[in-house]
Amino acid sequence: MFRFDGRVSRAPYWLALLAVLLVDSITFGIVGGFELFDGDTLAIERKDPSRLWALLVVPPSLWIGLVLSVKRWHDRNKSGRWVLINLVPVVGWLWHLIECGFLRGTIGPNRFGQDPLRPRAIA
Numbered sequence: 436m437f438r439f440d441g442r443v444s445r446a447p448y449w450l451a452l453l454a455v456l457l458v459d460s461i462t463f464g465i466v467g468g469f470e471l472f473d474g475d476t477l478a479i480e481r482k483d484p485s486r487l488w489a490l491l492v493v494p495p496s497l498w499i500g501l502v503l504s505v506k507r508w509h510d511r512n513k514s515g516r517w518v519l520i521n522l523v524p525v526v527g528w529l530w531h532l533i534e535c536g537f538l539r540g541t542i543g544p545n546r547f548g549q550d551p552l553r554p555r556a557i558a
Contacts, residue, residue, distance in 0.1 A: 437498070439515055443506040444540060444551040451503055455496050462492045504531070509547035510540030 443451075505515035511534055520527045543550050 437502060439502055439505050440509075441506055441548050442510040442540060442545075442551050443503060444510060445507075445536065447551070448503055448507050448535065452500065455499050459492060459496050504535060507535035507540075509545075510551065511535070511538065512541040512545040512547070 501518065504518045504521075508515050508517045511517075513534075517534075518531070520530050523530075540552075541550065543553065544555075549555055
């Protein structure tokens with residue numbers, strides 16, 4: 436889940452993304468992360484350590500989401516650089532959602548590894 440090599444199928448992709456979303460939601464709810472911005476100032480400026488801790492949760496979540504997306508592109512037999520399609524306004528995230536979230540990966544092995552749904556038999 437932390438390395439960019441290999442492939443991941445749709446079910447583990449969705450489950451991992453939902454797990455990260457759940458953990459982030461619970462963490463932000465407990466710590467009060469929804470109140471990080473208070474009017475014109477950031478809550479960190481008030482030196483509230485619990486809110487600073489909430490900001491430390493976001494980078495690992497982004498990393499995991501990026502790794503999972505790259506692995507899904509690999510499963511579709513495309514370069515991980517396709518993750519940059521998300522930078523295209525409006526159309527980018529939709530393209531990514533359809534390709535990575537709903538379309539099946541390459542059947543059998545491809546240049547990025549074995550098919551996660553049909554692993555090679557151990558002799």
